Amino acid sequence: xxxxxxxxxxxxxxxxxxxxxxxxxxxxxxxxxxxxxxxxxxxxxxxxxxxxxxxxxxxxxxxxxxxxxxxxxxxxxxxxxxxxxxxxxxxxxxxxxxxxxxxxxxxxxxxx
Amino acid sequence: xxxxxxxxxxxxxxxxxxxxxxxxxxxxxxxxxxxxxxxxxxxxxxxxxxxxxxxxxxxxxxxxxxxxxxxxxxxxxxxxxxxxxxxxxxxxxxxxxxxxxxxxxxxxxxxxxxxxx
Numbered sequence: 001x002x003x004x005x006x007x008x009x010x011x012x013x014x015x016x017x018x019x020x021x022x023x024x025x026x027x028x029x030x031x032x033x034x035x036x037x038x039x040x041x042x043x044x045x046x047x048x049x050x051x052x053x054x055x056x057x058x059x060x061x062x063x064x065x066x067x068x069x070x071x072x073x074x075x076x077x078x079x080x081x082x083x084x085x086x087x088x089x090x091x092x093x094x095x096x097x098x099x100x101x102x103x104x105x106x107x108x109x110x111x112x
Numbered sequence: 113x114x115x116x117x118x119x120x121x122x123x124x125x126x127x128x129x130x131x132x133x134x135x136x137x138x139x140x141x142x143x144x145x146x147x148x149x150x151x152x153x154x155x156x157x158x159x160x161x162x163x164x165x166x167x168x169x170x171x172x173x174x175x176x177x178x179x180x181x182x183x184x185x186x187x188x189x190x191x192x193x194x195x196x197x198x199x200x201x202x203x204x205x206x207x208x209x210x211x212x213x214x215x216x217x218x219x220x221x222x223x224x225x226x227x228x229x
Binding site for chain 2: 006036041042044046049089091098100104105
């Protein structure tokens, strides 16, 4: 099945700086890669996703890039704000799979 | 509109007791998933429902765990004879069609925090 690895496990940035979180996946047939943000005491919330037919997608301060050859994808957050502080999870769907396989998460802290 | 609702939000139980966790998915969502999140860990897949059927139960950790879904809506996850290692946050998610059909996104509830003492 699919295996997703996520780095770093923790990340601290100054407010206004950029943050980058990277994930690799094992199943070359995976074609859907969402990113979720989880705040304390809440369930994960989808913030952006990308499908394998595109290389990059942007939504305001958030962007995701996908390199199918290398089997890795990254989340980029620009002009970080304190409210960006949370745990971020990447995921991949695997071939013919009904489930998403998640990375172990990155705890992002934005220092005012 | 209403999101995915889970109850109870917190549950403390004694080792050996049975517990039931409930999930109300978003109305009209045919696919429903249960995941488990242990402290500091990622999300571990447990079971997937399409309608009332469960084509993938591969993530259930033991035969003490079971789940059902009725009316294509509400789902219950039951853990029998709870053990301390069952302590975790149990998350329910729903999607319009299911990951296999068009990659419709997952919407998560806020979870049930289970503590086994």
